[in-house]
Amino acid sequence: MTDPEKPALLPTGLRDLLPPEADAEAALAEALLARFAAQGYERVKPPLVEFEESMLSGAGAGLAEQTFRLMDPSSHRMMAVRSDLTPQIARIAASRLGRSPRPLRLSYAGEILRVRGGELRPERQFRQVGFELIGIGAGAVCDAEVILLAADALAGLGIEGTLSVDLNAPTLVASLLAEAGLDAERAGSLRDALDRKDAAAVEEAAGEDADPLLYLLRAAGPAERALGVLEPLALSGAAAAALAHLMEVAALLREAAPELPLTIDPVEWRGFEYHSGTGFSLFAGGVRNELGRGGRYAVGEGAGAEEAAGCTLYLDTLLRAAPPPRPPRRVYLPHATARADAAALRADGWITIAGLAPEADAAAEAARLGCSHLWQDGAARPLAGGD
Numbered sequence: 551m552t553d554p555e556k557p558a559l560l561p562t563g564l565r566d567l568l569p570p571e572a573d574a575e576a577a578l579a580e581a582l583l584a585r586f587a588a589q590g591y592e593r594v595k596p597p598l599v600e601f602e603e604s605m606l607s608g609a610g611a612g613l614a615e616q617t618f619r620l621m622d623p624s625s626h627r628m629m630a631v632r633s634d635l636t637p638q639i640a641r642i643a644a645s646r647l648g649r650s651p652r653p654l655r656l657s658y659a660g661e662i663l664r665v666r667g668g669e670l671r672p673e674r675q676f677r678q679v680g681f682e683l684i685g686i687g688a689g690a691v692c693d694a695e696v697i698l699l700a701a702d703a704l705a706g707l708g709i710e711g712t713l714s715v716d717l718n719a720p721t722l723v724a725s726l727l728a729e730a731g732l733d734a735e736r737a738g739s740l741r742d743a744l745d746r747k748d749a750a751a752v753e754e755a756a757g758e759d760a761d762p763l764l765y766l767l768r769a770a771g772p773a774e775r776a777l778g779v780l781e782p783l784a785l786s787g788a789a790a791a792a793l794a795h796l797m798e799v800a801a802l803l804r805e806a807a808p809e810l811p812l813t814i815d816p817v818e819w820r821g822f823e824y825h826s827g828t829g830f831s832l833f834a835g836g837v838r839n840e841l842g843r844g845g846r847y848a849v850g851e852g853a854g855a856e857e858a859a860g861c862t863l864y865l866d867t868l869l870r871a872a873p874p875p876r877p878p879r880r881v882y883l884p885h886a887t888a889r890a891d892a893a894a895l896r897a898d899g900w901i902t903i904a905g906l907a908p909e910a911d912a913a914a915e916a917a918r919l920g921c922s923h924l925w926q927d928g929a930a931r932p933l934a935g936g937d
Contacts, residue, residue, distance in 0.1 A: 557890055558820065561666040561674075562667075562672075562674070563664075563666075563672055563673050563674030563675065564673075564674060564675050565673070570748055570875075571869060573875075574869060574875050575677065575865050575866075575869055577607075577875060578679075578707060578865055578868050578869065578872060579677065579679050579865060580660075580677045580708070581703075581706060581707060582706075582863060583657055583659060583679065585699070585702060585703035585706050586657040586681045586699065586703065589655070589699055590655045590821045591655040591656060591657040591681045591692070591699075591729075592656060592658075593657050593658065594639065594656050594657070595658065595660070596632070596635065596638035596639065596641075596642060596658070596660070597638075598631060598632060598660070598661070599620075599629045599630065599631050599632070600629060600630060600632070600638070600641075600728060601622075601625075601627055601628070601629055602619060602627070602629060602630045603921060604641055605617065605629075605630035605632060605637065605638070606630060606637075606806060607637075607851075608637060608640055608641070608644075608848070608849065608850060608851060609636060609637040609640045609824045609848070609849065610634070610637030610638075610640075610824070611824065612824045613634055613637065613824075615665065616633040616634075616664045616665050616666065616667065617631065617632075617633045617664075617701070618630070618631040618633075618663055618665060619631075621747055623701070623830060625737075628798060628876075629654055631663050632660075632662050632663070633662055633663060633664045633665070634662055634678070634862070635658050635660055635662060635678050635680065635767065635846070635862065636680070636682065636860060636862060637767060637824075637859070637863075638801075639658060639682045640682075640683075640684070640847075640849040640850075640858065641850045642656070643656065643682070643685070643849055643856070644849050644850045644854075644856070645856070652684070652686075652856070653683055653684060653686050653692070654682070654683070654684040654685055654687025655681070655683055655684075655686045656681065656682050656684065656835050657680065657681040657682075658677075658678075658679070658680055658681070658682075659677065659678070659679040659680075660677065660678060661675060661676070661677050661678075661848075662675070662676065662677075663675045665874055670838060670839050671839050671864075671867075672855070673866055673898070676865065676866040677733050677864075677865040677866070678709060678862050678863065678864060678865070679862075679863045679865060680842070680844070680860060680861050680862035680863055681696075681699065681860060681861060682854060682859075682860035683695060683696055683858060683859050683860060684849055684858040684860075685849075685856045685857070685858070686856075686857050686859060687857070687859060688795075688857065689798075690795055690799040690801075690802055690828070691796035691802060692857075692859050692871065693795075693799045693802075693827070693828050693845070693846055693848075693859050694799055694802040694803055694806065694850045695859075696844060696860060696861050697799070697803060697844075697861070698803070698806055698807060698857045699861070700812055700832060700842065700844065700861040700863070701713060701807065701821050702736055703716065703813070703863075704832065704834075704841060704863075704868075705869050705873045707871075707873075708869065708872055708873040709834050709841070709864075709868075709871050709872055712834045712835035712836065712837075712871075713810070713811070713832065713833070713834055713841075714810075714811035714812070714813065714832075714834075715803070715810060715812050715814065715830055715831070715832055715833075716810070716811070716812075716813045716814070716815055716818070716830060716831045716833065717773070717796060717799060717803075717814045717815070717817070717828060717829075717830050718796075718814075718815055718818040718819075718823070718828070718829040718830060718831070719793060719795070719796040719816050719827075719828055719829070720818070720819045720825045720829050720845070721762070721792045721793045721825070721826060721827060722766070722789055722792040722793055722796070722816055722817075723741070723744060723766070723778065723798045723816075723817050723819055724819070725765060725787065725788040725789035725792060726759075726762055726785075726789050727740065727741075728788075729786075729787065729789065730756070730759040732756075732759070732787060734758075736755055739876055740752060740755040740756055740763070741819060743755055744763065744767065744819065745817075745818070746817065747767060747817075749764055749768075750769055752764060752767060753930040761875075762783070762785065762789075765779075765783060765900065766780075766816045766817050769783075769814065769816055770813075770814065770815040770816065770817065771814070771926070772812070772813055773800050773804065773812040773813060773814050774813075776813070776814035776815070776816075777797060777801075780796075780797060780799070780814075780816065792827070792828075792844075793816070795827055795828055796814070796816065796828050799828050800812065801816060813833045813884030818831075818875070820870065824847055825845040825846060825847050826846055826847050826857075827846030827847075827857075827859075827887055828845055828846055829843065829844065829845030829846070830843065830845055830861075830888060830895055831843045832861075832863070834871040837867060837870050837871045838867075838870075839867045840864070840867065841862070841863060841864065841867050841868055841871055842861055842862050842863035842864055842867075843861070843864060844859065845860075846858070847860075855868040875881050877922070878901050879899065879900050879901060879923065880900070880901045880902075880903060880919075880920060880921040880922050880923065880924070881895060881900050881901070881902055881903070881916075881921060881923040881924065881930045882903050882905065882911060882915060882916030882919060882921040882924050882925065883902050883903065883904045883905060883925045883927055884905050884912045884924075884925065884926075885905035885906065885907055885908045885909060886905075886908075886916075887904065887905075887925055891928075893927065894902065895925070895930065900923075900930065903916075903919050903921055912926070913933060916933055917925045917933055921933065
């Protein structure tokens, strides 16, 4: 037998989700999916495990270090446990839904497992809910749709007053580094310095190529100020295109939702490794981690590749950010209560807890089992001290 005083330990980064948190998480997921569905996003459900070569190709290539692997005893091929759902949605769009009309609007919810947690997110298993807009053009209107839908869905959870969006351009710095011709070691050092917002280290690592990077670093902040700083910046080639797209997305957001707090960080890159265009993160005041992130990426490779944009939300963080749900109405039904009475209560939205044996004190039993009401004399009556 298991000693109740010594419960089994779980691996680092994994935990049991107990009542009422498990119910609250499920309710949040369904509320978000309903918001996505209302704007035409249809739900798909990929498997937890796939063959390694499909899971870690395309958009999943940058997730190899965070992915658990195991041998399939049936095929004797290596399989991977998903560490992010977006690459699986990309695979479905390119294969099973390859002939479906574009743009595709898909949504999803599911557990993911990662090899390591981070400093800000030590959890290694958590649930993602998200949506993807696949088969889009180069215009910024698609990116704006995704960000506005994410903000709308979060506002529907009651997070609106503290919600903010941080826009990023992960390909902008990559383009500048490629133009500078830096070796891998210097480029890596520069990336780390930019992520730390360490201007002195950026100047040391970049040398004569530091000026545009330092300019971008100084631009980070509220959108109104950042756009004013970025507008006169003269860039060329892919870097200029990345900056122009970022600024176009920001302009559309400010026009459509002027009340939405918006910041811009043009040098942020960590976590956006597979993105091919403008990215974004969602935050709520007083909540430590980001609520979610998303952006533009490529589905497929070569001539058949498609542009896509999407957003993934993290339910463990949303549980801390969203207002707590109202306690359910739980009514205790003394032993031998008529089934018709119980059914009528459930139809009216009550949670019914049935007594399994005759009780000496039905009110005490109701309180012991966490009920707010007791079925008595044909009515649900509040317990002493209850509602």
